Amino acid sequence: MDAKTANTKTGSSKPSDARALRADIYDFNSAYAACIDDGDIMLWPDFFTEDAVYKVIPRENWDQNLPLATIFAEGRGGLIDRTVAITKTTVARPRYLRHFISNIRVLGTDTGVIRAEANYMVVETMPTEVTRILSAGRYLDKFVYEGKELKLKQRFCIYDSEIVPATIVYPF
């Protein structure tokens, strides 16, 4: 899809607006990935609005309209609880994650809420093992601007494979 087509989808008046928005989302996703992969996971909730909903959902559930998620965090409180569990209570082997987020598509904007999609892949490395793909899927996002900063009001990570390799410790 070229910029022109993308532009008609967003309903934006100028091609440069669509590009600028995609660039903002790209930068946002890069910072988001860096926070989980190399940064301080306790700062991960800061990427979200106060009332955000974050879910990690098996594609089979999504496709069959089944409501169960693998991770279901409601509001910043729910996101904070997840980070506390990761850092304080979960007994897991050490690992690194690396997120690859691409194919950003802006689907539309309604009353300040930007609907967007992206593909993601997360690879996992246990330091003494060969790197493997942990998850591949897509983000269904809703962004809002808080001042000049984008925040996620919703991120649904819908993963394609029904089978997860072992354990999901860090978010997608």
Add this chain to the structure above:
Amino acid sequence: MATQLKNSPLNFTWPEEGFTRVPYWVYTAPEIYAREQEVVFGGSAYSFIGFECEIPNTGDFRATKVGSKPVIYTRDETGQVRVFANRCAHRGVQFCYETHGKGKTEFICPYHQWTYNLHGETIAIPFRRGLKKQGGMPKDFDMKQHRLQELKVATYNGTIFASFDHGMPSFEEYLGPKMLHWVNRVFNGRPLKVLGYQRQRLRSNWKLMFENIKDPYHASLMHVFLVSFSLFRADNPSKVQLDGTGLHGVQISQRGEQKHDEGTEDIRQNIAHLKLANPNMLQPEKEYPGEATVVMQTIWPNLIIQQQSNTLAMRQIQTVSPQEFELHWTYFGYADESEEMTMKRLRQANLMGPAGFVSADDSEVMEATQFGVANYPEAKAVVEMGGRDFEDTDHMVTESMIRGFYSGYRKIMGL
């Protein structure tokens, strides 16, 4: 192959201490795994298949596995649940590619289009009588002799179990009254609804999954989240029950107060002050009679029935290889429950599954166990917490259910 296996002795000697020891070769040896496929999953046991509500109408179907053996379950036009090996009677092809679907009138193998009705009978074989008087099946070929392999099915209050042994007793008899009592607690005939699935593959032997749930000793130590929120603690009133074979078991406990005292001083990581920033995640509502708030039941050979607060799930074990298994979670509620109750279940599901606040610890430690045992087949586990026998207890400081499990396992395996 199967017949040969059955008649050949396994060249393994169980440690002389008996079921207080578990030799590490049970988690790795290909011969053991092959025997398990034959006499455990392929033998005289009822394996969990799924729920009746997943296939409400004629021709609805889903795919699953019994041990490593792929099967499908469907409903015929009389309403009866049928379970078939997902293997064409012709050349063994997986005839059903989809994981689930609705309203089939027949199953057609994609390879040569052998066609089966919902009873598993072969109803069409293309070119059976040849083409232009050439080829075709021999004149005496009898389609009735070549049909889908069918399993014996037992349905019980909305659940579906099946066995490769058609001589099995009823499901009620198989479980016995003591174990059935706990099954009836969750499955009392109230219509069910599926909330969704989670599936994970673990580099671990399947028996370690049973050992994990049959081991309340670890639960009060490793699971900081459970203990900190007092969802499960060694000092909460609790008990363990087994059936006579030792193969089925149940641990029953109740939620306590969040506190720091004698029960937790051995738990180095208990965080008594831990608070949820969003307490909605964990607001259990009483829904069953009695005081128990956690009932984890293990049903031989492939099922854990999970009731922790309001999160209900069937955890089905599928084997992949000696050192790999899959855990397939089906979360459910009741068809007539309030939206609020369903939401509680969905929120509390954060405790369980591949990313669960509690279960993630288990999947990690099962892989770590496999890592530890895999290359030391000459070594063995010591399972003496709570004594050297297996019996019901009124406490959690015991490995009684693991001993019971291996008592029954050895008999079935001839070890």
